[in-house]
Amino acid sequence: MDYSLDELTRAYRLMKTIREFEERIRSEYQQGKLPGFIHMYRNQEAIAVGACLDMTNDDYIASTHRGHGHCIAKGCELEGMMLELACKQDGLCNGKGGSMHIADMTKGMLGANAIVGGGPPIAAGAALTAKTLKTGGVSMAFIGDGASDQGTVAEALNLAVVLQLPMIFMYENNFYAEFTRNPKPEGRIAERAGAFGMPSIVVDGSDFYAVHAACREAIERGRNGGGPTAIEAVSARYYGHFEGDPQDYRDGAELRAQRAAGDPLPRFLEDPRTAALNANSIADIDSAVFAELDRTVELALAAADPTPDKLYTDVYVDYEGRAMQ
Amino acid sequence: MKMSIREAINLTLHEEMARDSRVVVMGEDVASGQGGVYGVTAGLTEKFGVARVIDTPITESAIVGAAGGAALTGLRPVAELMFIDFLGVCLDQLLNQIAKFRYMFGGQARTPLVIRTMIGAGEGTGPQHSQILYPMLAAIPGIKVVVPSNAADAKGLLAEAIRQDDPVVFCEHKALYMNECEVPEGDYVIPFGKARTVVAGTDITLCGLSRMAVLAEQAAVELAAEGISAEVIDPRTLSPLDEESILASVSKTGRLVVVDESNPLCSMASEIAGMVAEFGFDYLDAPVQRVTAPHTPVPATPCLEKEYVPSVADIVRSAKKALEY
Numbered sequence: 006m007d008y009s010l011d012e013l014t015r016a017y018r019l020m021k022t023i024r025e026f027e028e029r030i031r032s033e034y035q036q037g038k039l040p041g042f043i044h045m046y047r048n049q050e051a052i053a054v055g056a057c058l059d060m061t062n063d064d065y066i067a068s069t070h071r072g073h074g075h076c077i078a079k080g081c082e083l084e085g086m087m088l089e090l091a092c093k094q095d096g097l098c099n100g101k102g103g104s105m106h107i108a109d110m111t112k113g114m115l116g117a118n119a120i121v122g123g124g125p126p127i128a129a130g131a132a133l134t135a136k137t138l139k140t141g142g143v144s145m146a147f148i149g150d151g152a153s154d155q156g157t158v159a160e161a162l163n164l165a166v167v168l169q170l171p172m173i174f175m176y177e178n179n180f181y182a183e184f185t186r187n188p189k190p191e192g193r194i195a196e197r198a199g200a201f202g203m204p205s206i207v208v209d210g211s212d213f214y215a216v217h218a219a220c221r222e223a224i225e226r227g228r229n230g231g232g233p234t235a236i237e238a239v240s241a242r243y244y245g246h247f248e249g250d251p252q253d254y255r256d257g258a259e260l261r262a263q264r265a266a267g268d269p270l271p272r273f274l275e276d277p278r279t280a281a282l283n284a285n286s287i288a289d290i291d292s293a294v295f296a297e298l299d300r301t302v303e304l305a306l307a308a309a310d311p312t313p314d315k316l317y318t319d320v321y322v323d324y325e326g327r328a329m330q
Numbered sequence: 331m332k333m334s335i336r337e338a339i340n341l342t343l344h345e346e347m348a349r350d351s352r353v354v355v356m357g358e359d360v361a362s363g364q365g366g367v368y369g370v371t372a373g374l375t376e377k378f379g380v381a382r383v384i385d386t387p388i389t390e391s392a393i394v395g396a397a398g399g400a401a402l403t404g405l406r407p408v409a410e411l412m413f414i415d416f417l418g419v420c421l422d423q424l425l426n427q428i429a430k431f432r433y434m435f436g437g438q439a440r441t442p443l444v445i446r447t448m449i450g451a452g453e454g455t456g457p458q459h460s461q462i463l464y465p466m467l468a469a470i471p472g473i474k475v476v477v478p479s480n481a482a483d484a485k486g487l488l489a490e491a492i493r494q495d496d497p498v499v500f501c502e503h504k505a506l507y508m509n510e511c512e513v514p515e516g517d518y519v520i521p522f523g524k525a526r527t528v529v530a531g532t533d534i535t536l537c538g539l540s541r542m543a544v545l546a547e548q549a550a551v552e553l554a555a556e557g558i559s560a561e562v563i564d565p566r567t568l569s570p571l572d573e574e575s576i577l578a579s580v581s582k583t584g585r586l587v588v589v590d591e592s593n594p595l596c597s598m599a600s601e602i603a604g605m606v607a608e609f610g611f612d613y614l615d616a617p618v619q620r621v622t623a624p625h626t627p628v629p630a631t632p633c634l635e636k637e638y639v640p641s642v643a644d645i646v647r648s649a650k651k652a653l654e655y
């Protein structure tokens with residue numbers, strides 16, 4: 006497959022943005038400047054970007070608790086994201102969602118999710134919308150290796166097959182669910198889709214090109230009425246489950262090896278298919294990314310908190326929540 | 331011995347597992363890592379082995395359902411539902427299966443099951459990890475609901491929960507885990523349906539549930555400084571509910587404030603207020619005051635979460651309103 010310079014540029018810019026966005030919020034979080042829990046996506050960047058590169062705002066994704074990368078890849082603006090992570094009034098969800106529930110309906114980003122396995126049925130519903138309204142859109146659920154065991158995932162797999170939905174089950178096998186090593190051999194998760202009659206493929210999740218090729222095929226299949234696809238993208242989790250988890254339950258040597266082998270950025274840059282992207286453009290992208298992060302962090306930390314009356318807004322469309330009299 | 335709620339629960343699990351080999355602990359990451367996210371099950375694996383301390387996949391329907399089935403057939407499982415919010419994933423097993431066994435099987439069944447679960451806001455965990463939800467459970471015939479507010483009660487009530495023969499949901503408020511108090515050593519069992527008088531008083535009754543019992547106690551101190559003698563009652567179990575002790579206190583004080591962190595509609599506060607209105611009408615010198623969270627989800631942003639959770643000031647204000655009536 007040939008890649009245009011525009012595609013290469015976008016792919017690199019998005020992966021780099023995710024990487025540096027997370028390194029930046031990690032440092033702000035460690036200084037106590039961001040509230041709540043945050044879950045780092047490092048070394049899985051190629052999955053989000055490979056998955057979303059061919060999508061438009063008419064395509065949907067349902068994300069997970071580890072959702073910053075998905076948001077950025079789907080086109081969410083850093084400013085709205087940063088404000089949301091800081092839980093400020095002008096954040097994407099007015100501070101009511103935070104990192105674990107960040108969403109942007111204008112971008113087809115149907116929400117991070119603090120309920121493991123909560124996303125796939127929702128993504129199936131979005132695929133039903135696309136199919137019913139004939140928008141040509143597809144819908145993708147991101148699903149962790151741990152989440153793959155939820156009943157909701159099995160039910161969504163079955164529904165997607167029965168209704169022949171334009172849907173992609175994007176499993177992110179990062180080997181861990183919280184502190185527990187995933188006991189399933191690589192490929193076992195993808196196999197389950199086969200049992201429902203769904204085509205599936207296993208790819209190296211730190212290889213942008215492998216992920217993107219699999220997703221391009223799955224998206225085409227969905228757009229052309231060919232029904233759902235499952236993809237298992239494998240790339241070991243780099244940091245702890247949440248920021249602050251020292252992950253002392255992992256073997257140090259193995260972790261170091263996984264970290265080095267799983268970094269999608271050098272892998273992408275060293276690939277001959279990336280040759281058209283020259284050193285100058287890379288440097289330009291990098292400095293633009295850092296500048297945008299400096300700008301949005303400064304803005305988000307200085308921004309206003311929601312005022313107390315906002316507690317009651319947006320419980321319903323046409324009336325407010327209420328306090329006890 | 332002085333210990334925290336977290337330590338008291340951990341100690342009781344150790345003691346009850348040693349006492350009865352049919353007691354098994356199961357849930358996500360209960361055995362691995364540090365013994366759950368908050369270390370409540372720490373050390374159990376080392377002592378009792380993985381045959382009795384069972385790490386499960388992320389699959390709450392199967393965890394709760396299998397724990398119920400095991401309880402029905404001779405084990406005494408203590409299953410962990412990490413956050414009560416995950417009730418959404420597994421409610422059928424609890425509502426339509428476990429809760430009904432004894433009644434619909436004509437009294438043949440015993441289901442000695444304990445579901446330990448974390449409740450409550452105040453830790454910045456957002457809309458899907460901060461709910462209270464115990465009123466929903468207390469409304470289900472066949473399930474007992476326990477809401478300890480200090481370490482001694484946690485120990486005595488958990489021992490009782492494990493030894494008695496009905497399904498129990500044991501609600502641990504995450505913002506109370508580190509609260510310490512004296513805990514009786516050795517065999518210590520508290521029967522269900524017996525409220526604890528936290529502070530004796532004569533002017534007004536403050537009935538607080540879970541963490542709100544702690545806040546009610548603080549409110550009583552503030553009221554005392556103004557010459558108001560508040561009696562603080564902690565029902566400790568919601569089903570069975572010690573209606574007698576609440577009524578006895580109101581018969582003495584003539585005034586009642588119920589403090590409940592749940593949303594107001596169909597809350598325990600409403601239930602207790604209704605019970606007192608019906609059976610304690612003659613004692614009342616003022617309308618019963620309910621202090622609850624508002625009818626909204628729990629916002630992620632800490633500034634609104636603070637508005638959401640009932641405060642000591644809210645309790646004091648409601649107490650004065652009742653006193654000024």
Ligand SMILES: Cc1ncc(C[n+]2csc(CCOP(=O)(O)OP(=O)(O)O)c2C)c(N)n1
Nearest residue numbers: 071119120121149150151152181182183416
């Ligand atoms: C229904 C539900 N159960 C449990 C949890 C707690 N929890 C949060 S993340 C997580 C592990 C998820 O693992 P995986 O799906 O592999 O995703 P990863 O964290 O590796 O991205 C668990 C158990 C939850 N949030 N929701």
Ligand SMILES: [Mg+2]
Nearest residue numbers: 149150181182
């Ligand atoms: Mg995982």
